[in-house]
Amino acid sequence: MRGQGGGLLPFAEDTPQAQAAVPFRARLPIPRELTDSKLRIPIREAEAQILPGDKTRLWTYGGTFPGPTVRRPAGQRTEVTFHHELPARVGELSVHLHGGHNRTRFDGQPGGLTKSQPLSYYCHIPRGLSPRESGNDLLLAPGARKTYVYDLMEDGRPERSAFQWYHDHRLDRTSPHSWRGLAGMWIVDDELDSSLPLPSGERDIPLMIADRTFDRHNQLTDPFKGLRPPADGIVGRSVLVNGAFMPHHHVGARRYRLRILNVSQFRSYNLHLSNGAPMVQIATDSGLMPAPVRRTEILLGPAERVEVIVDFAGARGETVELRSSKRHSGRNVTGSRTYAGALMQFRVGSERLPDRTRVPRRLRPLPEWTRKVSHKPSHRWEITIGGLFKTTWLINGRTFNPAYADAFPKLGSTVTWEVHNRTTVAHVMHLHHTDWYLLSRDGKRPPPWEDCLKDTFFVYPGERILLAGHFSDHTGKFVIHCHMLDHEDHGLMSQFQVVAS
Ligand SMILES: [Cu+2]
Structure with missing residues (x-):
């Protein structure tokens, strides 16, 4: 099976380089973490080795896809200066911290019409709006820089810990900008979360799932023309995890915290583990749940996140795939049909390891x-x-x-x-x-x-x-x-x- 929702090697026939990509050969990249209170992230073109052969040209935060993972303690102000170094023809950008609680001017408003974007084919934007009315005063112009201030506070308290992400949010162009690579992860830690006996450090792994289609030269295709509602759901043929095609990752035979984010334009995933082991969900888009929930199947739509604890102790010396399958329950309508195939592989060490972590029965009460x-x-x-x-x-x-x-x-x-x-x-x-x-x-x-x-x-x-x-x-x-x-x-x-x- 090939193509949409297809099988193990979901590539077009005419991409010889792509066909050379062997499942689970690539290593899972872990984006570098930025932890300072003042950060500078250039938005620039870069090349990445996604498939064997030619490198893929991307638009990136900080030179990689995903961009660097920003990791900060709740309640501590964080200033990120984004510098728009992409070519002028790209036009204005707008950075949104998805899941954040921020002032309008730092929230990544889409903005309105500009010289480089004089028309909108789908949105009715009145002529003659002032920069303030259109939100154009909040945009990031080519060559310019803007410092976004994130307080990481909510309602007088440090924000709750959560797995968030940042991406472009420009009017009419959010989808192509994201397709080209403008997405990165963001983790807010807090005292309650850190005090729980959950896996941490290298056993806390963020996973960004994205589907993309590549041409015969390993470049991203441009699927954005000619698609109209209601048939405007763009799906890619290849699924990437942290920017790698079907990668593998070595783990010990013990518990891990997997933070999973779907940044696909349209595609959903129905996640499960190939050995049928449960995934104990501890967090949603907005951080820790009141109590953990044991699940064997997790539907993840675009922009949704789950955090799960997976115990690899029962799979010593084996491999376990993170897979997506057709849904066995629920409504299987357009927009919620899921990808079928493997996303990545865990290679579990054969050594018996001590594990002092556990999943507490209570996590975080609702506000x-x-x-x-x-x-x-x-x-x-x-x-x-x-x-x-x-x-x-x-x-x-x-x-x-x-x-x-x-x-x-x-x-x-x-x-x-x-x-x-x-x-x-x-x-x-x-x-x-x-x-x-x-x-x-x-x-x-x-x-x-x-x-x-x-x-x-x-x-x-x-x-x-x-x-x-x-x-x-x-x-x-x-x-x-x-x-x-x-x-x-x-x-x-x-x-x-x-x-x-
Ligand atoms: Cu929709």
């Missing part, structure tokens, strides 16, 4: 505000498809307009919102500003791995989900959008504006 949430939505976000001359995604009847906000929650308030998917495609909705608590899916209580804080949510065709969020610290405009990146670029994005109470 206080989740106990007094209303189940009556104060605002609805309705996803449809429409447009007069072309097919576009709409949210509350509109495409994205940076000067427009559809809801005005008050600072300090806790709101309940409904997201209703009235299309035939599943979407994964992401809301900026804060972490969100999923109350229900079509009136039913969510499963335990969703009965916690998250920031990205599957919404199936016809489904209504209820989410609660608490707004602290920052007023201003923030986006809500589909994280299937072409959907976002094709209109499926709106804004709410947090106002002073």
Whole structure:
């Protein structure tokens, strides 16, 4: 089997170099960690050895794909200066720290029309907006630098530990920018997390899953032309983990913490281990859950994260593959069909090793505000498809307009919102500003791995989900959008504006 959702060697027939790529031959790259409070990350072109033969040209954070992993203690201000060193034709950029709780001006707003981007084919952007109204004053122009300030605080306390990531968020171009390589991981540590007897150090491994398609010269293809909603889900033929094709990693016969992030444009993964061993989920997009959940299958949509503890003690001297399979349960509609095949291999040492780690029964309680949430939505976000001359995604009847906000929650308030998917495609909705608590899916209580804080949510065709969020610290405009990146670029994005109470 080849192609979309295909088998072991998911390459086109005409890519001889790609065919030379042997599964599990590459070593798993672990991106370098940056831990200082003041960081400088150039955004620049670089070449990477992804497949055997020619190197692949990429747009990168700091010269690698994934970019460096920023790892910082909660509550300690972190300033990252991004320097736009890509060619001028790339136009403006905008860096979003996904999962962060940040001021509008450091949140990576998409911005509006500019000289280098004078038209939007999908979003209705009014002419003559001031730089402030369009958010263009927040963009990163070619040759310029911008310092993003991240306080890593929320509601007067250090932020909760979490596995986050940063990526480009520019209007209409988030998908191609990300495809070219603009993504990196970000880990927030905190005292509670570090005090738990969980695996750490080299036994704490971040894994970024991305699908990409390469041409016969090992260069990334340009799949972005001619795809229109609702058929604008871009899938790559090859799946990479930390920028390597089907890599392997040596582990000892003991417990590991795997932090898994899906940065694919559209593709979902239904994760399991080839030996059937359980993955004990300890964290979601938004950090530690109230209690661990033992799982043998984990669906991971674009931008979602899970953290799992895997015990390799039962596989001494063996190999274990992290695989994705078709789903055995749930709705298998467009947008939630999963990749089938191996992602990477763990080579487990044959030595018996002591292991003092364990998974505690209690991890992190939900914040206080989740106990007094209303189940009556104060605002609805309705996803449809429409447009007069072309097919576009709409949210509350509109495409994205940076000067427009559809809801005005008050600072300090806790709101309940409904997201209703009235299309035939599943979407994964992401809301900026804060972490969100999923109350229900079509009136039913969510499963335990969703009965916690998250920031990205599957919404199936016809489904209504209820989410609660608490707004602290920052007023201003923030986006809500589909994280299937072409959907976002094709209109499926709106804004709410947090106002002073
Ligand atoms: Cu979508």
